[in-house]
Amino acid sequence: MKRVIIYSIYLLATTACSGQSTSSTVKPGTYRAVLKTKGGDLPFGLDIQPTAGSSKTYTVFALNGNERLPMDPATVQGDSIRIPMALFESELIAKIEDNTLRGVWRRRRTAQQYQTLPFEAQHGQNYRFVKEAKGTAANLAGKWATDFGSKTGKVDTVNAVGVFNQKGNQVTGTFLTPTGDYRYLDGNVVGDSLFLSCFDGSHLFLFKAKHDPATKMLTGGFWEGVSGYESWVARFDPKAELPDPAKLTFLKPGSKTLNVSFPEPNGKVVSLADPRFKNKVTIVQILGSWCPNCMDETNFLSPWYKRNKQRGVEVLGLAFERSPEMAESGPKIERMKQRFKIDYPVVLAGTNDKAQASKALPDLNAVVAFPTTIIIDKKGQVRSIHTGFSGPGTGNYYDQYVDEFNRLIDKLLAEKI
Known part of the structure; x- marks a missing residue:
């Protein structure tokens, strides 16, 4: 790990100094990207295109399944490209080598500490784990009762x-859990083995498992982030x-x-009594700018509010961030509001420690x-509390949530005070 950190620092220094030389050009198109994790290669897709009207920036999307997740505008200095994801305080930094990008992914954890992993991407490749099917793959379509952290090798508790x-x-x-989902997972079945991965700037997920057709069981490992x-x-x-x-x-x-309250x-205090x-x-x-599941919910709720606010509905975001200091967390909230075009107020309610968050909402x-979503009627009484969020990566579960949400709002709007 020390070697990774040293290489990251070297690359940053090289990038900063190389502005004096002629900038390299990134080949536009699809890349097969890989992060080097303890569980092995974690693949994902990148789509990199020159930004229209700009010769200095690139538009980049992370590709996982059906999702094209926009990263922040990428810039090239000298022989290196920097692809930031400011919302999650992470970035990809890589040297441009013809068809290859080679460097690091890093994520800020504290003011002086970063998590890092080696990164590389190959232009013109769009496969996930394997280029083509070899032999007959097991059919794993459907629903699987899952036990993360099983102590017996059996499904003793269905926690996903x-x-x-x-x-x-x-x-x-994806995997659904009582507190959210694992977003868009993409992968392959190779013989009797399942491989799935996801990278969205914050989540780094790698799943591997063996399938036993006799018992209809999957047994494997899950690698998360740098060391999980x-x-x-x-x-x-x-x-x-x-x-x-x-x-x-409840x-x-x-x-x-x-x-x-x-x-x-901006310092303005917001209360539900306003x-x-x-x-x-x-x-x-209840959300956090650091939380990808909250990102999925906000991506639904922000445009929904724009379409429905004239009907007599309001939204209040309670952000629980890594720091309780407004100087640290305020800009993150503002970046989130800008990214998702949020029109409703989002306040800093405390830290993302669940025990502390519980104290803030006694x-x-x-x-x-x-996230957690609380719906209050016209009289100010809580009528529904929904824990977690099933995002669009869950397919029918997301559609069902949206239908139930709209039916409840319609019902409450029709009630007389």
Whole structure:
């Protein structure tokens, strides 16, 4: 790891100094990118194109399954390219070598500490783990009752549900959990083995498993980020389900609403008692700018609010960030608002430690997950609390959530005060 960090520092220094020389040109198109993790190569796709009207920047998308996730504008200095993802304080920095990009991914953890991994990308390649099918692949499409961290090698507790689609040897899907999902996973089945991965600037997921057709079981490992690892097992089960997300977070006895009062980045204090929320159906979004599942929910909620705010609805975002200091977290909230074009207020409510977040919202039994969505009726009473969020990577589960959300809002808007 020391060698990776030293190489990262060297690359940054080289990039900063190389501005004096003629800049290299990045070949536009699709790249097969790889991060070198403890679990092996973690592949993902990149689409890099010159930005229209600019000779100095590039438009970049991370490719995972059906998702084309926009990164921030990439810049070239000398012989290196920098692809930032400011929302997650991470970036790819690489030297341009004809058809190859070679460098590091790094993510800021504290003011002086970064996590780093070696990175490289090959132009013109778009396969995930293998170029083509070799032999007959196992059919893993469907639902899988999953136990992350199983101690017995059996599914003793269903703490996730795998949902996979398969075409030939190509597999897409995700794992749903009581607190959210693993977003867009993409991979292959090779013989009796499953390989899945995801990179979105924040999440680095690598799954490997062996399939036993006799027991209809998957047994494997899950590598997350720079050093995270967990074993997992899964059993094919078309009826696999998770606990009801409407029952995990609830009001304490005697509470009927939320009593919140927190500042926006501009210093203005926002309270649910403000006239803005009076006699309106209000959605309270517990989130964090660091949280990709919150990103998925915000990507739904922000345009939804624009279409529906004239109907008598409001939204308030409660951001729980890594730092309680507004000087540190305020700019992150503002970047999030700009990226998702958020029109509703987002306040700094505290830190993303769940115990501390629970103290900041004493009317709740606990803050179980980021995001959590609380819906309040026109009288100011809480009518629904939904823990977690099933994003678009979950397919029908996302569609079902959107339908149920809209039906509830319609019902509450029709009620008389």
